[in-house]
Amino acid sequence: MDDCIFCKIAAGTIPVKKLGEDDHVVAFPDLNPQAPFHALVIPKLHIASLNDVRDPMIMGQLYGMAGQLARSNGFDKTGYRTVINTGPDAQQTVFHVHLHVLAGRQMTWPPG
Ligand code: 5GP
Ligand code: ZN
Numbered sequence: 233m234d235d236c237i238f239c240k241i242a243a244g245t246i247p248v249k250k251l252g253e254d255d256h257v258v259a260f261p262d263l264n265p266q267a268p269f270h271a272l273v274i275p276k277l278h279i280a281s282l283n284d285v286r287d288p289m290i291m292g293q294l295y296g297m298a299g300q301l302a303r304s305n306g307f308d309k310t311g312y313r314t315v316i317n318t319g320p321d322a323q324q325t326v327f328h329v330h331l332h333v334l335a336g337r338q339m340t341w342p343p344g
Pocket of ligand 1: 237248260261262263264265272316317323324325326327
């Protein structure tokens, strides 16, 4: 999608430090990190939000990459949080579905 920032990141038009990539997804650091480790995992195909996911395989691909990032950075031992914000109440700001992977500090619950 032409005016989507995450499509541009997925296509390499906007360069990022890739933390992980496979045929289906790309992971990169969040611009405004909310934890010592804060990655975003996105599908290479444009999907605006979780509301628009039709192929459930994509969720396995996103979460598979999140688990891989956690293991390779040692957070499988200490813990980490994965979050998908969907729509206004959840304050979704970028409408290309993305999985936040947050780690490296004690999380609180409930989330804000
Ligand atoms: P949302 O609120 O939609 O769940 O999260 C969007 C996230 O994307 C935010 O955490 C924000 O910091 C991040 N973000 C927005 N624009 C960019 C960008 O151009 N590059 C990167 N790396 N992250 C971005
Ligand atoms: Zn997109």
